[in-house]
Amino acid sequence: MPASGDPRPCSIADTLAVVGEKYSLLVLREVCLGNGRFDQLVRNIGAPRDVLATRLRRLVDADVLQKHVYSERPRRFEYRPTQAGLELEPVLMTLMAWGDLHLRKDDDRPMVIEHICGNELVPTVTCTACGGEVRHENLMAHPQAPGWSVTGPTAP
Amino acid sequence: MPASGDPRPCSIADTLAVVGEKYSLLVLREVCLGNGRFDQLVRNIGAPRDVLATRLRRLVDADVLQKHVYSERPRRFEYRPTQAGLELEPVLMTLMAWGDLHLRKDDDRPMVIEHICGNELVPTVTCTACGGEVRHENLMAHPQAPGWSVTGPTAP
DNA sequence: CCAGCGAGTAGGAAATCCAAACTCACCATA
DNA sequence: TATGGTGAGTTTGGATTTCCTACTCGCTGG
Known part of the structure; x- marks a missing residue:
């Protein structure tokens, strides 16, 4: 979902262009829970590694996530939400509430x-x-x- | 994004399995605005007609939208949000607010x-x-x- | 020295997406 | 009666993405 190819100018479309691709919001869920390492994300989300790598790059570019070094030698990273990323958490909560209500009687x-x-x-x-x-x-x-x-x- | 192939049970993933595919939330935007006819949706969203048809079927199956006949002979339909669909509108508002704030200084x-x-x-x-x-x-x-x-x- | 781990890349098959054309039923005009 | 137009899709065939498995690279621990 790269550019918002939407014929109308719209912040909903623009936001979805950033976080609307498959797995992106689940990445945010994990990262908000503190599970920000690559292999954790792979396991917890069930996404293919290459797709995940692509999503992470995009989310970092969009300033939703930040790469954080937790070990030099060997160099290891962890993804963490930025301020903008944290401000998407309410969206996750709202989605969760809708699912709880409508998808599990x-x-x-x-x-x-x-x-x-x-x-x-x-x-x-x-x-x-x-x-x-x-x-x-x-x-x-x-x-x-x-x-x-x-x-x-x-x-x- | 058919089944929530998520290894974890999660209402966020489940909700995204319903409305997380490309265009689905934009369809909801249009339908909430009252633009629920097929060709309007094509024009306003910019989605390919076949993809849109697939999304609409899925959203009707999931009871987010409802097909509404607005003319017999010739038989013509319009999509409208169900109660469950309307309850997703707050999600759209939240996404819009995030985009307004972070994607347009x-x-x-x-x-x-x-x-x-x-x-x-x-x-x-x-x-x-x-x-x-x-x-x-x-x-x-x-x-x-x-x-x-x-x-x-x-x-x- | 060898095995293992974390964080990705690489390669090709399988599934989706896309644009344009086509269908089908009906109505309006001439 | 032919001619064109509209609405709501479906078909077709090629361009993209995804998916899955395997591989790499740098390092560490035994």
Whole structure:
């Protein structure tokens, strides 16, 4: 998914051009958990080594990950999230919550995240201004750039 | 990205197996905007028609989209988000916000979303229990299923 | 000296993707 | 009645990517 070949200018497409390729977000998951070494990534994600190497290069180029030396002689690296990478973690949490809700009717969550408040994390996406929940009915799209036509219920 | 070939049980991987293939989330973007007809999707997303047809089948099978007849004779369809599909819109908003922030330093956002509160939407992912922001430093992972090893700063 | 590990590369088969053309059913015009 | 147009795909055949296995390279530990 190299350039965002999207005919519309769009930050969703642009973001997906960076982290939307197969395995990229799983790499981020592992790296956020602290499992940032190449062979760990191979084992934990199940990606072919060459594809993984390509993804890692791209994520480093895009400043989502950073290579970190944890041993000179022999020189060994570990991948860690940058600030920008860490700011994608909420996306992962939201994806996880959707999967937990819609892809497993019974309560067999493979992973539970605890928030610092002590409760089990159930993420909600909210409006920073008012704190209200972000739901489709509460949104209205305002295209700023040419190339957009909006016909539906979300239209202004 | 058919089955989640991930060696670990994981709702992130499972969700990506449904909506993580190329174009799938852009389809959802269009459909949420009300542009749900096949040729609109082709034009607006820039995807090859056959790939798009495959994606649409998968998204309907996964109950993210629904085919809606808007004309008998000639029979014509339109794709619309299901409830589950609408619940992925927050993911799109979060991806858009990340792209706006990290992929365009200057203020040239191609699309602005207005929240019902009247303000421009800046989405934040929060903990439903305490309302606090979801940030890496505030999270702790608790694997529930075998196959997980967590070594890093997020570890319990 | 030999085996092993971490972090990748290399090579070719298999699966996907892509663009353009084609289908099929229907409607509108002339 | 032919002629063209639209919407929603399917077909076709070649260009890319992925996938899998094996290999490398630098180093270390016994």
